Amino acid sequence: MTYEAPVLEVEDLHLHFPLKRTLFDAIQRKQKRIVKALNGVSLEVKRGETLGIVGESGCGKSTLARCLARLYEADAGKIHYDGQEVAAKDAAALREYNRKVQMMFQDPYSSLNPRMTVRQVLSEALRVHNMRPPEQINDRIAELLDLVRLPQDAADKLPYEFSGGQRQRIAIARALSVEPEVLVADELVSALDVSVQAQVVNLLLELQDKLDLTILFVAHDLRLVRHVSHRVAVIYLGTIVEIGDSEQLFNAPKHPYSKALLAAAPSLDPDKRHTRPSISGELPSPLNVPKGCAFHARCPHASGQCQSETPRLRALDELGKVACHHAEALLSA
Amino acid sequence: MSSLSYLVSRLLQIIPTFLLVMVVIFLLVRMLPGDPAIAMADAKATEAQLELIRQKLGLNEPLVMQFFYFVKNTLSGDMGTSILLKAPVLEVIIERIPVTAFLTLYAVCLSILIAGPLAFVAALNKNGGLDIAIRSGFQVGLSTPVFYIGLLLLTFLAASLRLFPVGGYGTTFLQHLHHLMLPALTVALYTSAIIMRNLRSAVIEVLDADYVQFARSKGLSRSVILGRHVLRNAMISTVTLLGLSIGNLMSGTLVTETVFAVPGLGRLMLEAIFARDYPLIQGLTLTFAVMVSLVFLFTDMVQAWLDPRLRLS
Numbered sequence: 001m002t003y004e005a006p007v008l009e010v011e012d013l014h015l016h017f018p019l020k021r022t023l024f025d026a027i028q029r030k031q032k033r034i035v036k037a038l039n040g041v042s043l044e045v046k047r048g049e050t051l052g053i054v055g056e057s058g059c060g061k062s063t064l065a066r067c068l069a070r071l072y073e074a075d076a077g078k079i080h081y082d083g084q085e086v087a088a089k090d091a092a093a094l095r096e097y098n099r100k101v102q103m104m105f106q107d108p109y110s111s112l113n114p115r116m117t118v119r120q121v122l123s124e125a126l127r128v129h130n131m132r133p134p135e136q137i138n139d140r141i142a143e144l145l146d147l148v149r150l151p152q153d154a155a156d157k158l159p160y161e162f163s164g165g166q167r168q169r170i171a172i173a174r175a176l177s178v179e180p181e182v183l184v185a186d187e188l189v190s191a192l193d194v195s196v197q198a199q200v201v202n203l204l205l206e207l208q209d210k211l212d213l214t215i216l217f218v219a220h221d222l223r224l225v226r227h228v229s230h231r232v233a234v235i236y237l238g239t240i241v242e243i244g245d246s247e248q249l250f251n252a253p254k255h256p257y258s259k260a261l262l263a264a265a266p267s268l269d270p271d272k273r274h275t276r277p278s279i280s281g282e283l284p285s286p287l288n289v290p291k292g293c294a295f296h297a298r299c300p301h302a303s304g305q306c307q308s309e310t311p312r313l314r315a316l317d318e319l320g321k322v323a324c325h326h327a328e329a330l331l332s333a
Numbered sequence: 334m335s336s337l338s339y340l341v342s343r344l345l346q347i348i349p350t351f352l353l354v355m356v357v358i359f360l361l362v363r364m365l366p367g368d369p370a371i372a373m374a375d376a377k378a379t380e381a382q383l384e385l386i387r388q389k390l391g392l393n394e395p396l397v398m399q400f401f402y403f404v405k406n407t408l409s410g411d412m413g414t415s416i417l418l419k420a421p422v423l424e425v426i427i428e429r430i431p432v433t434a435f436l437t438l439y440a441v442c443l444s445i446l447i448a449g450p451l452a453f454v455a456a457l458n459k460n461g462g463l464d465i466a467i468r469s470g471f472q473v474g475l476s477t478p479v480f481y482i483g484l485l486l487l488t489f490l491a492a493s494l495r496l497f498p499v500g501g502y503g504t505t506f507l508q509h510l511h512h513l514m515l516p517a518l519t520v521a522l523y524t525s526a527i528i529m530r531n532l533r534s535a536v537i538e539v540l541d542a543d544y545v546q547f548a549r550s551k552g553l554s555r556s557v558i559l560g561r562h563v564l565r566n567a568m569i570s571t572v573t574l575l576g577l578s579i580g581n582l583m584s585g586t587l588v589t590e591t592v593f594a595v596p597g598l599g600r601l602m603l604e605a606i607f608a609r610d611y612p613l614i615q616g617l618t619l620t621f622a623v624m625v626s627l628v629f630l631f632t633d634m635v636q637a638w639l640d641p642r643l644r645l646s
Contacts, residue, residue, distance in 0.1 A: 069550055071550050098550055105543040105547070110543045111543040111547065113561075115566060115639070128552055129552075158642075
C-alpha cells in the first residue's frame, strides 16, 4: 500500500446542537443549552488507508462520521477533498463529493427503506448519480450483488427478508453502487453477531483491496479496530486526543486517555484480569465540556496548566500526534 | 402468501364477525325492557290481539329457534317490516345507504385533504411556530363537540353567508357535494385532528431514519424523498387509525345527519330508536356493522399493500 497525499482533510471541525429552550427554562431564566458534539476536529485521511476512529459512546464519533458524509453540516471548519475545499456554494462539487464519500450505518434496520426492494434501492442510487444508462442498470445490480456475495434472487426481496449481516452487505452494495472512493462505516458491524461481524469486516477489507477504497472505520470495539485499521484516531468529547499508526498506538498509547481506554478493554488472558477500573469518573456531558484539556477532571497526571490551557494536537514522532501538555514527560517516565 | 390468498383468508374471517354481530343484535333487542308486541299494536289492543302478533313474530318460540329464523330471514334478505315506515326494512335501508356512504366518504376525503398536508408542514417545522399553530388549531377542533361545530358552521356559513344550504341532500352529484359540504366538514374537523397528530409524529419518526438521511445525502429531490421514502412509510399507522375513525365517523352521522337534516342512515336510526321500531333498529345496526367490517377489510388490504411484511406473516 502506498501512502500519498491525503484524500480527505478535515480542519478544525465544530458542530454544536443547541437544545430547544422550553417555556419552563425561559421562565427560570436558564441559559440556552448547547450540546458540543465536535470541538475542533482536525485529521487527514490518506488514500487507500483505513482510519479507525475510537472513543466512548457519546464522544462524537458518529457525529464526525455524519459530518464527513455531509449528513450534518458543520458549524465551522473546512473539509478538503483531493486538495479542493468542499464548500456549500458549489452544488456540482457537493454532488460529486456526495457520490465519492459514501456512508454506511450502524442500524441495519433503519438504514434501508422497509418498502423498497433491493433492486429499487440500488437502482435509485444508480439513477440519482447517472452511473449507468437505464438499460444497463439491471446488469450493474447483478454485478453489485456478486460483489457483496448475495444471491441474485436477493434483488427482488424486501429488507425484512434478510438477516442483519445480509442487510449490512446490502448497505455496502448501496454505497458501492455509485463507485465511491471513500467509505464511512459508522459502527458497521456492532449490531451483528461476532461470527457475522468477521464475515462483513473481511468482505469490506477484500473490497477495499479490489476497488482501492479509503475507509473510515468508526467503532467502539478496540480489537476490531486494531484488526482493520492502518491508523487510529482516539476521540474524547469531540476532539481528537491522539492519532497515529495503529500498531504503535495500541502497543504504546501516549495520551493518558488512550492508555485508560485500552486498559479498560477486557483481556482474554486470565492472569491479566483486574477489577480496578483503569479510568475514574464518568464521561462529562457534552452539554458542559470542561475548560482546558477536556480530560483533565479524570486524568491522573493533570496539572494547573491542563485546567486552563487547551492542548493542541502535535507530532511527537513521524508515526503519531497527541494532544497532551505532558506527553514528553509521560513518555520518559 | 400471495395477495389473493390473503384477500380470501381475510374475507373468510368476516363470517364469524357477522355471526357474532347477529347474536349481539338479537340478544340486545330481546333484553330491552318492554314487549315489542305492545309497541306494534295500538294502545287499545286486546290480549288476544297481542297474542296474535306474538305468534306472527315468532316471539313464543324458544330463543334458539327465534335466532335461527332471524339468521335465516336476514340471509334471505328479509329483515321484517318497519313499524314506523310500514315498509320492508331492507328496502328502506338500501334507499338510504348511498346518502350515508357518500357523506362518510366525503368526510374521509376532506379529513385526508386537511390533515395530510398540514401534518407534513407541522412535521417539517417541528416545534416551530407553524407547528404549534397547526397543533393548537386542531386541538380546538378535537375538544369541541361535533354538534356544536355543526351548529356554528350552520349559523355562519349557511344561515348568514348563505354559501351552503342548511340541509337536504340534492339530486345530482354536484348538488350532493354542495349539500353535504357542511356535515362532512363538521365530522372531518374531528377526524382530521386525530389523523394529523398521528401522521405528524409518524413523519417526524421516519424523517429521522437513516435511510431518509441517506436519501438526502444522495441528493434526491425533496419531493422524491417526502413522497417515496417518508410518506409511504409514515402512512402505515395512519391508515389503521383512519379505518378505526371511519367507524367513529359512522356513529357520528347520527348527530350530523340530524343537525343538517340529511336523509341518511344515521337520522333514520335516531327516528327508529324514538319510535321503538325494533325491526328497523335491528336492520340498521346490522347494516352499520356490515359497513364497518367492510371498511376494516378495506383498511387491511390497503395496509397489506403498504407494508409488505403483513402479507407474509
